[in-house]
Amino acid sequence: MQLVSRAVLLAACLFLFQSVTDSAGSGGCRRVKSLPKSKKSIGKCYELRVTGGTSGRIWGTDIYTSDSRIGTAAVHAGLLRVGQTGYVRVRLLAGRNSYRGSTRHGVRTKKYGRWKLSYKFVGVSGSSSSTRVRSKTHKRTTTKRIVSKGRCRRVKSLPKSKKSIGKCYELRVTGGTSGRIWGTDIYTSDSRIGTAAVHAGLLRVGQTGYVRVRLLAGRNSYRGSTRHGVRTKKYGRWKLSYKFVGVSGSSSSTRVRSKTHKRTTTKRVVSKGGKIRRAFYRPMLGRDGCSRLRRTPVNMQAYRRMVGTCFDLLITGTASGKLWGTDIYTGDSTLGMAAVHDGLLKVGQTKYLRLRVLPGRGSYSGSRQSGITSKNYRRWSLSYQFLGVAHSGNPLGKNGTNLRSTGGAGSRSREGKKTRQRRTKKSNEEQEQQPDQGDC
Template identity: 30%
Template structure:
C-alpha cells in the first residue's frame, strides 16, 4: 500500500551497500543496471538468484534499479543456474506491473525515470523511426492489452496482507494475481496457469465476494490487469472494436459513472458508454456482466430517456450507432405469419375483417366495427424487440392518413413513440 516509501528505503540500502558494477561483466544477484554505460551490455549472473532477497519492479520492462539477475529469471532468459544475458536500456515508464513468473515475484510501481529489458524489438507507443539504424527493421508494438502467462502455486486462497486484491473482473495492478485469478474463476486453490492482460487504470474498482475470495473497493488507480481482453471499463464505447457483432464483459459499478455519457434509447450513438447503455437497456444490472453488441447505421436522431437509473441524452444525427439486438433489415413476421393470428388483437372488428387480416400484401384487411377514431390494433412480438420502423398499407381505396404508435413499458404502462423533441410520432 506504500510503494513509494518502501522503494525509497530499498534504494537507500542499495546505494549504501552495493558498489557500482566494474567493467567485469560478472555481477551478483543484487546488481542493477544503473552502473553500466551504453544502451546495451552483457552480464553473467551467478547461480541461486531466484531466492535472493533483492527487489524487482516490473514485468517484461523493469525499473533500472531492479536486480538484473532476478529480472532475467522472471523474464525466462535464465534459470536459477545463472548464465549470460544481454540487457537493453529502456526509457522510464508510466507504470510497472508486478507479477509472479518462474519462481520470482516482482512488484508494481508507478512512474520511474529509467528502465531495462532483455529485448529491444518491443517499442512503446511514442517510438518513431529515427531510433532505428537498420533498413528495413522489425519491431513489436506494445499493445494496451499486453499479456503474459503465470503459473500460480496451490494454497493462495487464505488472506495475507501481501495477497490483497482490489476489484472485480478488472483488478488494481498491485493486487495478488493468483488470488484475483481464483476470485475470477480462472483457477482454483489448487493453482495452475493463467493468462494475464495488462489494462489501463480505472476510475474505481468494485469489491465483491466470489469463489471464496473477498476483494476490496478502491478509487482511481493508474494501472490494472484482467484475465481477458474482452472486458471493458465503464467509459469504453463501441468505436474501439472492429468486429460486428462483438461480445464484451462489463465490470460492476458503472451506474454512477456520470463521466461516461450515453446518447439514445434502444439504439445508441457509437461513442456512448457500452456498459451504461447496457444497464439502461436492461441487458445487465450494476453488478456487470456479458452481452453481445451489434453495430447499427447512423440515426437521424437519438432519443434520451431514463431507464434503470441511467439517464441518457438526446442528440441529432450521428454517423454510427450500436444496439443490443441485430439491425432490423427484414419484417418481424406480419407478412410471413411468423407472428401468429392469436398475437394480433384489436379494439373491435367486423366479422369478415379480423385483426389478423391486417397482414402486409394480404388479400384482406382489418376493419373496426366501431367508429375509426380511437380504434386500435395490437401486435404481441413475444419478446423484447427493437423496432426500427412501421409500415402501413391500405386495402383498395381505403387507407388511414394518420395514426399513433405506442409501446408497452416494463411496468405494464403504455407510452407513445415520440421524437427527440417530445412530439408523438405517427
C-alpha cells in the first residue's frame, strides 16, 4: 500500500513539473498566446507562436511598439520567413519617445512618436526551425494545383486577391520589351511580368523561363528607372505589388525561336535618304542562341521584324558612314562606325561582335567617343546595341578575321592544298621528261 501511494505521488509530481515547464516555455520565457498590455510585465520574457507575414501595421526598428503585429515584425527582424511558423521570444520593454521606421526583408515599418509600451526579440525557440505552415494549396491535388520546388505554386497568371499577399508563385514567361510596367525591384501588380523580368536582369529578350514571384502589399509610390534596355515608369499609390525571388532551373536553356529565324529571301529596305536597296536576310541560329549572318549588312534596318534577336557579325571598324545615338543606335546607323564609337573596334580592325536588335526609341542622344561623333535624332522605328565581342565564334586572327572560313594566314583550305600537290607532281614529271644537257 505504501509503494502504491509513493507511485501515485511521484506521478503527480511529474505531471505538475511538466505543466509548469510547458507554461514557462524554454529559456525562462513564459509561453503565452498574446503579449500582455500591462506595465507590470515590463522586463519579462514571453514566448509566442506566430506565422511570418507582410500584412498588419508595424512601427519601429529592432524595438517595436507593443501594438505592432509580431508575425510581421519577426519577418522584418529576420527571425522568420513569410509563411514560416515558429516560437519567437519577446521581451516587454517600457515605452519610448520615438520609433524609427525602416525597410528590411521586404517589410516596411513606419516611424512613430511617443508610445506607452515596447517589445524586442531576444531569439527564436528551437522548435521553430522545422515548423512551417503549409497552406491548402501545397497539398497534392489535381493538375489544376501544381506546386513546384521551393514551395512556390506554379500558376498561369498572378492572383489579384489581397489574401495571396506573401505567397510565392512560379510563372512561365517570355522576356520582352513591350507592355506597361511601373516600379523598380518592386513592381505594381498590373505590370507585365515578362518585361519586368528583363528589367530585373532575370531573362533576356526572347528568352522563356520560369520566374518566381512573391506577391506583396501595395505601396504609396513606385520609382521608375531604365535597366537592360527596358524603361519603367513611376507611379503613386497602388493596391498590390510583386517582386522577383529567383528563376527556376528549368529556364537556363529554354529559349524561344521565333519564326523569323527561318531562312528567308532578300528584302527591300528604304533608308532615310529614300534609296531602295536589298539586304541579305538569311540568319542561322547558333548553339548559344545568337544568329550568325553569312554576310554582314551595312546596318540593321532590314531586321526590324527580329526585335530582341542576338546576332554575331564580322564587323570592320570605319570612320565613314552615318551614326545616330550613344550606346543604343538607330537601326540605320553604320555598324562599323558604331563599333568604333562604342570602343569595341579601331578603324580598320575586324572582329566578331555581338549585338541585339531593340525596338525604336523616342529620341537618340549624340556624343563624341573614340574619335567618332554621333548625332542626335528624334523618334526612329528600330535600334540596336552592342553586347561585346563574340568569344564563342570561330577562331580569329590578329586582325579579327575568320581563319577557318576565309583561308587566311595560318590556315589552308583543302582545295588549295590538293591544287598545290597536283602542280608539284606535274612539274616533277615535266622535269623527268626533259633531257639532261650534260648528255648531249
